[in-house]
Amino acid sequence: MAEFKKSGEAVADATPRTTGVDKVDAATETAAVAAVEKPAGRGEPILQVRNLVKHFPLTQGILFKKQVGAVKAVDGISFDLYQGETLGIVGESGCGKSTVAKLLMTLETATAGEVFFKGQDITKLSGRALKAVRRNIQMVFQDPYTSLNPRMTVGDIIGETFEIHPEVAPKGERRRKVQDLLDVVGLNPEYINRYPHQFSGGQRQRIGIARGLALNPEIIICDEPVSALDVSVQAQVINLMEKLQDEFNLSYLFIAHDLSIVRHISDRVGVMYLGKMAEIGTDEQIYDHPTHPYTQALLSAVPVPDPSAREGRERIILTGDVPSPANPPSGCRFRTRCWKAEAKCAEEVPLLAVPERFKGQDTPAAHESACHFAEEKDVVGAV
């Protein structure tokens, strides 16, 4: 298994970035070829994330703080986002998916790595240049109850974007623009003077989306945008988001723990585990042809709302809990819960790449997967 050994080393010494970029690009290209259809993956990616790392230091002491360790929330992940596509990021709590969102929004400073927006590394920007980039990358938050300032009216909440970026809308037009936005997200424009607590959860999330849209961004990062909503309202918001994507040619980074919703909305999906990307590919590749054991376990655990489906499905029940990101297992991070784990998994970090055995094959299993023993297994039982 010499080829595995090689790839393991490639990660261990954190290869120079340029080669890393080439590698990922090449891999994405293969994936694109292998994919049955890749509607949005054409041309240059709009957002390129390279070896992004975020470690939160753990300190001790009151006056003189000494670093005693770090929570490795995000530990070297790379992916691309193309114009007009939706990239879903799934993973359990603590896998670092929300930290990725904050890093891309530059709400947190990356420990290492780059985020290129149209070729410009935004992790190095500050001041005016950063503000300009922010116009193009906006965010929709998870909890519509805490993401709107309770002391401001809806008009002020959405209108604030224009006060911060006055070049987008001249003063006289702002109110009308806010009303237009309310209309676009399906709210009555007359509600402009109301306060957030006068709205239901779904309506509030529409307000949050209107705020995200106000600056005409190219990318919207959605951090669990519907998980706080009722089932019947979730569908409304998802449909609205899809409609807006078509209308404004938006790219979504859709972060969620609900695999069904992610499948519904995403063109491509990345699966995260403990700060690393375990597997990434088109929605069909990930859901119908997963090769990483974690993805397989995750998919098999999702309850399917169809009692007749439960008998036929194989369930992989993982034992134990997700290890602490402050002290992740050596080698492959999933090995402590993996039924395939062998000695090699503890020693070598598996690289996120198309597995050797599928390389060059025209199969949906030929997509990037960070497992030494990647093999295909259909756990969903697609109809």
Next chain:
Amino acid sequence: MTIIDTTADAPAPKGPADDGSGPLLDVRDLHVEFKTRDGIVKAVNGVNYNVSAGETLAVLGESGSGKSVTAQAIMGILDMPPGRIPQGEILFRGQDMLKMSYEERRKIRGRKIAMIFQDALSSLNPVLSVGYQLGEMFRVHQGLSKKDAKAKAIDLMDRVRIPAAKERVNDYPHMFSGGMRQRIMIAMALALEPDLIIADEPTTALDVTVQAQVMDLLAELQTEYNMGLILITHDLGVVADVADKIAVMYAGRIVETAPVHELYSRPAHPYTRGLLDSIPRLDQKGQELYAIKGLPPNLTRIPPGCAFNPRCPKAQDICRTDIPALVQVTERDGSALPGRGSACHFWKEQIHG
């Protein structure tokens, strides 16, 4: 058209309660309302359901459907005031708990009926060790010594499959992961071997992989102890995996009851249909999702007639004036479908096309 007062018995896997005198818990025409500044919130408006030993009833509903309030009323943990139960009966083994004295109810609570909450961390006392909290049940209710109680606590932790129970018995709640904490909650509920467990969104706060572990555990323990289980949830997926029968709630009323398979294959209420259509499926890449239009009603001003009528694609004039009763659902030829009921004026059209 037969109007069902109490939901007809679904084919339960096991027989009724030990003494053979009908269901373990029987909720009849329960109403709960809350007095608030904006008016009277009618949270529960005539709920009927029952559970037998060894049976799992799933109560499905969105926020504000009254599913949790009903459970709180059963447990007797409603805040009163502002809450009020203007009418209804909650029969536990044939005795109306609402007419019992405080002392009598307290004896049932915990011993006969136990509850599992969504948020395990806030349900456990952070300054007491897990073993102490588990042991407390035995010290208080059974008068065991400290040592015996701790031994029992370890035994319980083993039973809910907490690894290394002996070493972890003195750990504090925050030292456990979310899934483990929920197991501890389950252990607590099980401690006195109750006849009925009410689980209010027991896995909502957990990750999918852990969710599956916890639901499996619950199901196993239920069979082992032959308990009745009321599972309150909004998740159609979780319900499909474990329930025997389902009661769908909307605006404080049960709009449909059915054995689990039939609910999914042939819903008899437009709301159920809408819910099923509006969730994306893992095994299907759908096109556009069906969305139930509008919002759940404001419980201070529930629409007249059928509460679902403003959102219903099939609503007619009668739906805006007459409240539909929960009626027995039948096959085309008139033969009754056991355990099935629908509170829709047009259930026939819904189920038979």
Next chain:
Amino acid sequence: MPEALTVKDEKATEPTAAAPAPEKAAKPRSLWSDAWHDLRRNPLFVASAVLIALLLTMAFFPGLFTSADPRYANLDYYLQKPKWGNVFDKDWLGYDVQGRSIYARVIYGARASIAVAVAVTAIVTLLGTVVGMLAGYFGGWIDTLLSRITDIFFGVPFILGAMVVLTSFEVRALYVVILALAFLGWTQIARVARGSVLTIKNADYVQAAKALGASTPRILLKHIVPNAIAPVIVVATIALGGYISAEATLSFLGIGLAEPTVSWGVDISSGQEQLRNQPSILMIPSFMVSVTVLAFIMLGDAVRNALDPKLR
């Protein structure tokens, strides 16, 4: 996508169908107006508000309550007993050693006492909020520095500290007392403000504002302060009562306000000499202090209940 459009149309009509409060169209209801709604129905608030309004009127327009001059002394009236029947008359509450109308002095005394309390509260709230907000929002070494300074001031016993400050001044003017009390009083507000800001600064709407590229002053003034200020207002209201009694205490000890200033503290101080002969000279201004302190504490309590979102 024609389906998408039809769905959109349905949604556009949705709010009118089932909006939370459709009856009065677009009537804004802020948290403050909700709080006000609650307050008006709270008898505790109504009672304390009426009382405080009365006291403020007394402070601003003492002439409305009495025509007598609080400084006019006539030894003919030396220690004359109160005439309880002559309500609101200048001899209603009797006369002090120098033959001055106690009723007039109580009315006029409100001004100094309330002026001190209001001014101290204003300074303390401003200073404490700024310090607490900066410490809480920026964290790091700014927080360490400001918090330690706060702790040092907090460690100084309030009355003892004020005594030290006051004795080092030559003059006994109103502003000296105000400064002395404010100098030591801001720490409580700073701590409350810091704690409040710490919880608010991680709220999603603050993150959202940052994600939009909002400047720090904007975030502080538009998002942090309006949401963090409620507990500060409650503490400040209750503290206001405390400053009234602090002023009285200092004046009683002879280091606060002094004659010829008319204040309740000054009168309590001079009244103690006649405690055996005529306790009412001491009791009446003491009673006023107690009532005023109580009124502000009640007001603070009522405001706290109205602003606490957990209770709604």
